[in-house]
Amino acid sequence: MLAITALAVIRMRSLFAVVILFGIYSLLTAVLFVVLDAVDVAFTEAAVGAGISIVLMLGTLLIAGRRADADTHTPLLPLFIVVITGAVLVWGTFDMPHFADPQDPAHQHVAPRYIYDSLAEIGIPNMVTSVLASYRGFDTFGELIVVFTALVGVMALLGIPERRQSRRQVSEKTGPEFSGPILTIGASWMIPFIVLFALYVQFHGDFGPGGGFQAGVIFCSAFVLYALIFGIELTYKTVRPKLLILTSASGVLLYAGTGFVSIILDGNFLDYNVLSNTPKAGQHLGIFLVELGVGITVASVLILIFFSIVQSRKRRYQMQPDNHLDSQVRE
Amino acid sequence: MLVQIISWLLILSGIFFAVTSAVGLFRLPDFFARVHAAGIGDTVSAALIILGLMLNSGFTLISIKLFYILFLLWFTSPISSHSVVKAARHSGLEPFLVEKEKTNRKTD
Numbered sequence: 513m514l515a516i517t518a519l520a521v522i523r524m525r526s527l528f529a530v531v532i533l534f535g536i537y538s539l540l541t542a543v544l545f546v547v548l549d550a551v552d553v554a555f556t557e558a559a560v561g562a563g564i565s566i567v568l569m570l571g572t573l574l575i576a577g578r579r580a581d582a583d584t585h586t587p588l589l590p591l592f593i594v595v596i597t598g599a600v601l602v603w604g605t606f607d608m609p610h611f612a613d614p615q616d617p618a619h620q621h622v623a624p625r626y627i628y629d630s631l632a633e634i635g636i637p638n639m640v641t642s643v644l645a646s647y648r649g650f651d652t653f654g655e656l657i658v659v660f661t662a663l664v665g666v667m668a669l670l671g672i673p674e675r676r677q678s679r680r681q682v683s684e685k686t687g688p689e690f691s692g693p694i695l696t697i698g699a700s701w702m703i704p705f706i707v708l709f710a711l712y713v714q715f716h717g718d719f720g721p722g723g724g725f726q727a728g729v730i731f732c733s734a735f736v737l738y739a740l741i742f743g744i745e746l747t748y749k750t751v752r753p754k755l756l757i758l759t760s761a762s763g764v765l766l767y768a769g770t771g772f773v774s775i776i777l778d779g780n781f782l783d784y785n786v787l788s789n790t791p792k793a794g795q796h797l798g799i800f801l802v803e804l805g806v807g808i809t810v811a812s813v814l815i816l817i818f819f820s821i822v823q824s825r826k827r828r829y830q831m832q833p834d835n836h837l838d839s840q841v842r843e
Numbered sequence: 844m845l846v847q848i849i850s851w852l853l854i855l856s857g858i859f860f861a862v863t864s865a866v867g868l869f870r871l872p873d874f875f876a877r878v879h880a881a882g883i884g885d886t887v888s889a890a891l892i893i894l895g896l897m898l899n900s901g902f903t904l905i906s907i908k909l910f911y912i913l914f915l916l917w918f919t920s921p922i923s924s925h926s927v928v929k930a931a932r933h934s935g936l937e938p939f940l941v942e943k944e945k946t947n948r949k950t951d
Contacts, residue, residue, distance in 0.1 A: 702919070
């Protein structure tokens with residue numbers, strides 16, 4: 513199934529269909545992860561791959577156009593290189609241990625410590641969270657900075673989203689009147705539950721699958737839904753872009769600050785044992801703070817990227833108001 | 844035993860409706876009719892399958908979770924069908940019959 517979807521993605525010319533197929537691909541990957549018992553990864557894949565990245569890609573299509581250009585090169589040389597590389601990679605796998613081999617070095621090195629000692633050392637039942645936020649806390653910090661850098665990149669390319677100072681009221685084409693009662697009432701019932709679910713995922717990450725990244729994405733999806741139904745002006749009134757810029761930075765600061773506090777308290781960077789009276793309580797507090805930082809940053813970064821895309825689309829629309837509708841219909 | 848039979852009947856009829864809606868999704872003439880077919884699959888067949896599963900699992904926590912899933916599906920899928928159709932109308936797609944009438948009028 514994955515291979516079929518990937519081939520379809522390569523062959524298609526309509527970028528809109530390609531984006532939808534990417535969503536299907538992510539969903540299939542998530543199912544595969546569930547089958548492999550990696551529930552956390554599956555959750556992330558479903559939320560990020562099949563959810564928010566599709567929204568962002570569709571937004572990009574609005575700016576960039578829906579059709580791919582025709583190929584201008586012959587596919588033979590790339591095919592040759594890909595076949596050679598693939599053959600080398602397959603040849604390399606002959607030396608690798610078999611799948612799920614207990615003698616595998618990957619299962620011998622640190623995995624037993626995570627599996628057998630993490631409950632005693634960290635004190636939370638979900639191993640994935642303790643590896644992600646505590647043992648490998650520095651890596652996660654790097655990931656968070658990557659997310660933040662992505663935001664900086666997008667805003668550098670598309671411009672910083674800002675609330676217009678004009679007194680113009682909610683425009684007729686995007687406001688709640690345009691969406692109609694079914695959508696507005698449906699959305700206003702859905703959004704509280706989405707936010708509640710996001711908070712549950714955020715704070716329940718210690719016990720079940722979940723954590724800051726997934727929670728941030730779900731939180732962002734609530735705002736995207738709100739923006740789709742009620743229009744972008746009302747969304748700007750709900751969360752101001754300036755506030756979001758502040759929170760996206762403060763999440764990273766919260767993460768880094770947790771690390772520095774543990775340095776001040778005579779520990780290593782991100783060593784949570786010293787944060788409280790007992791090591792376990794310290795770990796709990798540290799993981800809580802770190803996940804909170806991740807959730808805040810991811811949510812606000814994604815909402816800001818969405819805002820930037822919408823605003824850059826709007827700017828184009830204002831520049832050429834006549835061409836816009838015609839080109840839409842022709843497509 | 845009787846409960847088992849009823850639950851399997853429900854699940855099988857749910858599968859029947861799902862297959863029907865899949866066939867409709869491919870065979871029906873225009874976009875709006877296809878959305879209609881998909882909507883049937885989302886609501887009726889999901890409801891039947893979930894009811895069957897609830898009977899199968901008895902009065903447990905699983906049943907309550909299944910009930911929530913059913914509630915969510917019944918809440919979201921008609922709304923999403925509605926919004927898809929609305930978007931299609933907004934971008935200028937006419938239903939099949941309307942276009943047919945237009946062409947008939949032209950030929951008359």
